[in-house]
Amino acid sequence: MNDHTPALLIILPLLFAFLVSGMAWIKKGLCYPLAAGGSGLCAFFSIRLFAHVLEHGTVQYSLGGWEAPWGIGYHVDLLNGLVLVVVSVLAFINMIATRRAVAAQFPEKEGAFYALYLLFIVGLVGIAATGDLFNLYVLLEVASLTSYGLIALGGGRAPLSSLNYLYMGTIGGCFYLLGVGYLYIMTGSLNMADVASLLPPLYGSSAIWVAFTFCMVGVGVKMAFFPLHVWLPNAYTYAPSAVSSLIAPLMTKVMVYVMIRLMISVFCVDFAFSVLDLGNAMVWLSILAIVMGAALALAQKNLKRMFCYIIVSEIGYMVGGAWLGNPAGMTGAILHILNDALMTICLFLAAGTIHYRINNLDLDQLQGMFRRMPVTMACLVAAGLSIIGVPPTCGFFSKWYLITGALQAGQYGFMAALLFSSLVNVILFFRVIEIGYYGDFHHGRVHGSALETRTEAPAAMLVPLLILSAGLVVMGVFTGTIVTSVIDPVLPAALGRQPLCP
Amino acid sequence: MKTVGIIIVFLAGTLLLYATQDFPPWGAPDSPASTHVSPRYLQRAMEETAVPNVVTAVLADYRGFDTMFETTVIFCAGIGCFILLRVFRQRPEDRYYRHIATEITLHVKGGRIPNKSSEFERIDALWTPYDLIIKTVCRILVPFIQLFALYVIAHGHHSPGGGFQGGVILGASVILLAISHNMRTAIDRLSEKADNLLMAIGVFIYTGIGAVCILLGAGFLDYRTLSAVLFVDDIMARSHGIFGVEIGVGITVMAVMISIYNNLASAGKQDEGL
Amino acid sequence: MSELIPVIVAKYNYWLYIVLMMIGLYAMIAKNNLVKKLVGMNIFQTSIILFYVSIGCKKGATIPIIHHGIHAGQHAVDPAHYVNPLPHVLMLTAIVVSVSTLGVALALAIKIYNRYKTLEEDEILARLRAQ
Amino acid sequence: MIWQLDLAILTLIIVTAIAAISVKDLLGCAILFGAYSFLMCLLWAIMAAVDVAFTEASVGAGVSTVFFVAAVFRTTRRTRD
Numbered sequence: 001m002n003d004h005t006p007a008l009l010i011i012l013p014l015l016f017a018f019l020v021s022g023m024a025w026i027k028k029g030l031c032y033p034l035a036a037g038g039s040g041l042c043a044f045f046s047i048r049l050f051a052h053v054l055e056h057g058t059v060q061y062s063l064g065g066w067e068a069p070w071g072i073g074y075h076v077d078l079l080n081g082l083v084l085v086v087v088s089v090l091a092f093i094n095m096i097a098t099r100r101a102v103a104a105q106f107p108e109k110e111g112a113f114y115a116l117y118l119l120f121i122v123g124l125v126g127i128a129a130t131g132d133l134f135n136l137y138v139l140l141e142v143a144s145l146t147s148y149g150l151i152a153l154g155g156g157r158a159p160l161s162s163l164n165y166l167y168m169g170t171i172g173g174c175f176y177l178l179g180v181g182y183l184y185i186m187t188g189s190l191n192m193a194d195v196a197s198l199l200p201p202l203y204g205s206s207a208i209w210v211a212f213t214f215c216m217v218g219v220g221v222k223m224a225f226f227p228l229h230v231w232l233p234n235a236y237t238y239a240p241s242a243v244s245s246l247i248a249p250l251m252t253k254v255m256v257y258v259m260i261r262l263m264i265s266v267f268c269v270d271f272a273f274s275v276l277d278l279g280n281a282m283v284w285l286s287i288l289a290i291v292m293g294a295a296l297a298l299a300q301k302n303l304k305r306m307f308c309y310i311i312v313s314e315i316g317y318m319v320g321g322a323w324l325g326n327p328a329g330m331t332g333a334i335l336h337i338l339n340d341a342l343m344t345i346c347l348f349l350a351a352g353t354i355h356y357r358i359n360n361l362d363l364d365q366l367q368g369m370f371r372r373m374p375v376t377m378a379c380l381v382a383a384g385l386s387i388i389g390v391p392p393t394c395g396f397f398s399k400w401y402l403i404t405g406a407l408q409a410g411q412y413g414f415m416a417a418l419l420f421s422s423l424v425n426v427i428l429f430f431r432v433i434e435i436g437y438y439g440d441f442h443h444g445r446v447h448g449s450a451l452e453t454r455t456e457a458p459a460a461m462l463v464p465l466l467i468l469s470a471g472l473v474v475m476g477v478f479t480g481t482i483v484t485s486v487i488d489p490v491l492p493a494a495l496g497r498q499p500l501c502p
Numbered sequence: 503m504k505t506v507g508i509i510i511v512f513l514a515g516t517l518l519l520y521a522t523q524d525f526p527p528w529g530a531p532d533s534p535a536s537t538h539v540s541p542r543y544l545q546r547a548m549e550e551t552a553v554p555n556v557v558t559a560v561l562a563d564y565r566g567f568d569t570m571f572e573t574t575v576i577f578c579a580g581i582g583c584f585i586l587l588r589v590f591r592q593r594p595e596d597r598y599y600r601h602i603a604t605e606i607t608l609h610v611k612g613g614r615i616p617n618k619s620s621e622f623e624r625i626d627a628l629w630t631p632y633d634l635i636i637k638t639v640c641r642i643l644v645p646f647i648q649l650f651a652l653y654v655i656a657h658g659h660h661s662p663g664g665g666f667q668g669g670v671i672l673g674a675s676v677i678l679l680a681i682s683h684n685m686r687t688a689i690d691r692l693s694e695k696a697d698n699l700l701m702a703i704g705v706f707i708y709t710g711i712g713a714v715c716i717l718l719g720a721g722f723l724d725y726r727t728l729s730a731v732l733f734v735d736d737i738m739a740r741s742h743g744i745f746g747v748e749i750g751v752g753i754t755v756m757a758v759m760i761s762i763y764n765n766l767a768s769a770g771k772q773d774e775g776l
Numbered sequence: 777m778s779e780l781i782p783v784i785v786a787k788y789n790y791w792l793y794i795v796l797m798m799i800g801l802y803a804m805i806a807k808n809n810l811v812k813k814l815v816g817m818n819i820f821q822t823s824i825i826l827f828y829v830s831i832g833c834k835k836g837a838t839i840p841i842i843h844h845g846i847h848a849g850q851h852a853v854d855p856a857h858y859v860n861p862l863p864h865v866l867m868l869t870a871i872v873v874s875v876s877t878l879g880v881a882l883a884l885a886i887k888i889y890n891r892y893k894t895l896e897e898d899e900i901l902a903r904l905r906a907q
Numbered sequence: 908m909i910w911q912l913d914l915a916i917l918t919l920i921i922v923t924a925i926a927a928i929s930v931k932d933l934l935g936c937a938i939l940f941g942a943y944s945f946l947m948c949l950l951w952a953i954m955a956a957v958d959v960a961f962t963e964a965s966v967g968a969g970v971s972t973v974f975f976v977a978a979v980f981r982t983t984r985r986t987r988d
Contacts, residue, residue: 007712007722014574015709021581022702025695063567065724069539072567112585119578126571134866138571141873145575148880149582152887159586159887160900166881167804170817177824177870178518178797184863185525185831188538198538210521507806515798519791527786529835531856536834540862541855548842548853556840556861557868557958565865572869579876586883661841662957666872670965677973759970762879767977769886776980785910792917796924803928809986811933811978815940819924822947822967829956839955859955867959875966875974882978889982895933896987 005052006061006074009045009084010126013038017118024111032099035114039095042121043088050081054485060131068131069194075131079334079490083128083257086341087250091121097349097464098242101356105240106153113153117246120146124254133180133266134190136258137173140222143254144169147247151239161234168231172221179215182207192266199267203275212267212276216259223255223315226289233296233308241352244304249344252311253337256318260333263322264492273325282323283411289316290417294424303354303361306428307347310387313421314340320414321402327491329405334487336398339386339475343395346383346468350376353457353465369436372455375462377436379469384429386472389422394475401483551740553659561664562744566723570708573751577705580758584698587770598625626684626774640682647675655752659741665748669755676756677763685768685775694764694772697757704754708747715743789830796823810885810895814878821874825867832860840864912953920946933984937975944968 016038023030053059053076061074076084095117106113123143130136148169152162184190186207187198202208217228224232232252236244263272273279293313300306318340321333353376354369355361370377386393389400399418406415456462475482526533543560553559561569599608599622607625651671658664680688711723718727725743726736734742767775800823803816840861842853885895892900923946927939944967951960 004716004722007716011709011713011722014570015706015713018577018702018706018709021577022699022706025698061721063722064563064565065721065726066564070542071564106585108590109585109588112581115581116578116585119574119581122574132568134869135568135571138568138575138869138873141877142571142575142578145578145582145876145880148884149578149585152586152884157904159884159891163810163881163884163888166877166884167813167817170821170877171801171804174820174824178827181824181828181831182521184828185533185535188534188536188540190539190862190866194539198534205524207521207524210517213517503808504806507802510805511798511802514801515794518794518797522787522790522794525787525790528789528830529833531834531837533831535831535863536855536860540832540860543861544840544842544855544858545853548844554842554844555958556842556858557864560861560865561868561958568865568869572872575873575876579879582880583883586880586887662839662961664958666868667958667961667965670962670970674965674969674973677970681973762883763970763973763977766879766882766886766974767980769890769981776977789913789917792921796921799921799924799928807928808988809933811975811982812928812936812986812988815927815936815975818940818967818971819927819943822944822963825959825963826947826950829951829954829959832956833954837955839957841957864956864959867956868962871959871962871966875971878971878974882974886978886981895982895985 003052004061005045005049006059006076006129007063009042009049009088009129010122012045013042013118013122013125016041017115017122020111020118021115024109024115028111031111031114032103035118036092036095038118039088039092039121042125043085043092046081046084046088046125049076050085053078053081069189069191072130072132072135073191074129075193076129077490078486079257079260080128082334082338082486083254084125086338087124087128087254088121090249090341090345091117091124091246093464093468094242094246094345094349097461098245098352100458100460101240101242101352104356105242113150116146116149120150120246124250127254128257131192132190133183133192133195137177137180140176140258141173143251144173144222147243147251150243150247151235153243154238154240156238157234158238158240161231161238165231165235168221168228172218172228174218175214175221176218179211179213179218182211182214186211192261196266196268199271203271208267208271209276212262212271215262219255219259219262223252223259223319224312225315225319226285226292226312229289229293229312229315232312233305236308236311237302237305241304241348241355245345245348245352248308248311248348249341252315253318253341256315256322256333256337259319260322260330264490269325269492272323279323279325279409283320283409283414286316286320286323287413287417289313289319290421294421297428298424301363303363303366303432304348304351306363307344307351310347310425310428311344314344314387317399317402317418317421320411320417321405324402324405324409324411324414326405326408327488328401328408330491331483331487332398332401332403332405334490335401335479335483338482339394339398339472342468342471342475343383343386346379346465346472347387349461349465349468350380350383353461354380356461357455357457363432363435366432366435370433373457374454375456376465379465381429381433382469382472384425384432386476388425388429392476393472394479395472397476397479550737551744552737553741553744555659555661555664557662558658558664558744558748562747563723563725563740566712566744566747569747569751570705570712570723573705573708573754576755576758577701580701580754580761583762583765587765588772589770596627598627598629599623600625600629624686628774636682640678644675644679647678648672651675651752651756655748656745658748659744665751666755668748669752670759672752672756673759673763676760680763680767680775685764685773688760688775689764689772692760694761697761697764700753700757701761704750704752704757707750707753711743711746711750790827793823793827793830796826799823808897810888810897811882814881814885817881818874818878821870821877825870825874828863828867828870832863834859909953913950916946916950916953920950929988931986931988933979933982933986934976936986937972937979940975941968941972944971 126139297309386395547559654663655668720727729739800820
């Protein structure tokens with residue numbers, strides 16, 4: 001392909017990040033327009049690339065003009081294309097929506113903030129596009145390092161939770177690197193497709209399954225899979241709201257994508273399910289993740305913290321779906337990457353908007369919020385309904401696929417866990433609605449003129465939020481199209497003929 | 503926490519040790535790692551890039567994309583330290599001055615004596631009577647260290663070294679100045695603004711060279727097309743392209759090392775250092 | 777016993793690297809001081825780098841700088857004469873990543889110290905609980 | 908390379924690593940870490956990884972140690988483990 005879209009996708013935000021950070025010292029006013037420009041161009045090119053992939057099939061791009069096993073190649077198929085679009089578009093919308101909050105919070109360091117923001121996007125986009133195992137590690141570190149810096153900008157406990165995230169994240173990164181090292185010593189290659197073609201004769205080797213385990217544990221730490229999730233709630237709760245609505249929806253989802261990519265195009269489905277037979281164990285772990293995430297979410301008194309535990313439980317959905325080992329489960333998992341990113345950004349943006357107005361996100365401070373910020377709360381409820389899985393919204397459809405997959409695989413425990421967490425989500429969101437609408441019933445209904453006045457957030461924040469909430473329903477309507485034209489072609493053929501749990 | 507640590511370490515260690523049984527013996531020339539991808543680099547790097555140091559050739563050309571992100575990681579660290587630690591608005595603090603003629607130390611609370619004064623010299627709060635030998639030797643050494651650093655960057659094609667090592671050494675020379683004199687002396691030589699701009703300029707050079715290759719009609723970082731503007735053949739164009747990106751890497755690494763040190767050692771005030 | 781010795785000679789390097797990795801990992805998880813954890817992190821990372829570098833080793837091979845110049849002649853390069861350069865390249869990147877992480881982590885540690893006046897994790901948590 | 912030398916350096920590395928994480932003074936810990944890095948650099952040099960050894964000598968042993976010392980200077984030397 002003579003078109004340079006895959007490269008431009010990465011280097012334009014990168015160049016703009018450097019420009020922004022330099023501009024911070026020359027003309028501060030230009031930082032935001034430049035950053036928005038870089039992010040917008042990234043979104044534009046990712047959509048263009050996705051359209052190209054839909055039309056012409058997989059795109060290969062060799063960087064530096066060296067073909068794949070020697071140089072680094074980009075390999076963009078429909079799955080990557082989808083993730084690329086999700087990452088770049090959501091990051092762009094978030095940048096527009098949180099402009100005021102950022103300007104108010106970091107007046108002096110806006111340039112550095114936006115440079116880190118763009119570099120974070122670059123990291124995630126690169127992870128999604130790359131076809132090289134080591135390049136993935138480097139980009140993972142770019143994304144992680146920027147997120148450590150961004151998260152620590154929050155007040156209070158933010159630096160401490162960011163440092164904990166740094167320790168956990170580095171362990172995860174190192175485990176992934178070790179896994180890649182074990183693969184490299186056995187195969188001698190770092191290119192994903194090349195490794196995949198060299199692996200089958202080595203399936204019996206213990207080094208390969210140890211490599212697989214370490215890669216999975218490393219990715220699991222970064223995506224906050226249940227026993228390894230301890231860094232997530234604190235880090236995302238104490239981060240500044242503009243940052244948590246950027247990182248929370250994207251980082252974990254991209255890591256789920258990495259897991260699926262490793263499963264289907266590096267180690268191949270045969271290895272993961274037949275040779276290792278890990279399916280059952282992983283599904284049980286994800287059941288644990290779902291149940292514990294939901295249960296811990298119930299115990300939280302802070303809105304953002306509650307959302308964080310919902311993320312932990314949603315990660316369980318995706319991991320479990322991917323490891324069910326049948327097309328329906330995998331479809332559900334991939335669809336849920338898309339839907340969950342959308343739902344989570346909606347939740348965190350709404351939380352950020354509330355934070356912008358009342359500077360507090362404790363649940364008991366939300367009394368009368370429906371009267372004060374009706375539009376924001378409506379969006380929050382819409383996202384909540386989607387998380388619960390109410391039909392017209394997209395959350396329903398991915399849950400439907402996951403439950404179908406669970407039934408086909410005979411994993412009734414996973415189905416029960418899904419239903420349990422939906423039930424818990426109902427309780428969680430109706431509690432929010434109850435407090436927001438009727439006031440906290442322990443203290444009686446509040447009748448204060450200050451609390452009754454409408455203090456809706458500025459339109460610049462509301463419009464993106466409304467667009468995203470509308471997106472929830474639109475995604476739901478177009479689920480069928482997405483599944484048939486995007487997800488079905490990428491499902492590995494091996495999944496279909498897998499005899500599952502006889 | 504200790505028990506958890508021991509359990510995790512034991513589990514991970516056992517797994518890793520268990521897997522070594524299938525490894526090729528240590529240093530075996532016929533292991534897959536030595537026979538699959540790497541022989542091509544050794545055999546053809548010289549004819550394809552005219553760079554005898556294969557590590558440099560692979561680093562900046564075959565896997566140049568990795569290296570670009572490696573430089574980006576460094577840049578992220580610099581920006582990260584800056585955004586985390588740097589404080590701009592600060593209360594006027596106590597300052598210490600020394601009368602040069604009489605060596606009397608003044609402790610000024612809140613205010614300040616004009617910085618440019620021939621009679622008074624500003625000193626750090628933890629100032630100790632300095633050693634003339636250390637100051638002089640370091641000041642004499644700095645230019646030689648910098649010269650060596652430039653050599654390391656420029657000679658990376660033929661000997662160990664390159665942008666990273668040279669950049670770190672360049673940065674270390676300025677850090678040495680800051681340690682042996684004081685931080686303000688080093689900042690006078692290279693201001694914070696210049697340092698931060700250099701940080702961005704270095705990576706910009708790297709990415710820019712890649713982007714120029716796109717503008718000239720080839721793939722990203724495909725240095726061959728630089729032959730059109732450099733008036734050399736394709737192979738030498740690769741060699742010069744590698745040199746260009748090494749310079750970019752060197753600039754960024756130097757600036758970031760200085761910036762991180764200044765922010766860490768002064769806790770973001772960029773005033774009094776180690 | 778006699779079969780064991782070649783195995784040991786062939787693999788003892790790897791075993792010692794893994795011991796080193798585990799020392800670092802243990803320090804990261806079990807130590808209480810935030811800077812000690814960082815030292816553990818660096819030990820862990822360097823030992824992984826050591827592991828990679830040793831993948832590139834070949835017995836009887838020299839440094840990966842091709843013999844060149846007028847006296848070198850024009851004969852083809854035999855890969856067995858030079859060690860594998862690819863792991864070296866990867867590890868240059870890894871070293872840089874580790875120093876970047878270190879810089880950010882130390883910045884965070886200074887921020888934490890400014891707030892809590894201690895670097896011990898349990899003391900910080902006790903202080904947080906007291907609030 | 909000579910395996911006796913290799914083994915001796917590896918042993919020393921492990922000793923310095925254990926010492927660095929068990930010494931009860933952060934400044935000492937930073938310096939021991941510098942020693943560890945230099946030994947590591949030596950090991951890589953005899954493994955013919957000259958570029959990596961060079962980088963480790965300048966980055967790991969040089970600048971990292973300076974960063975540690977700077978951070979310890981701005982915080983505290985005290986540690987309980």
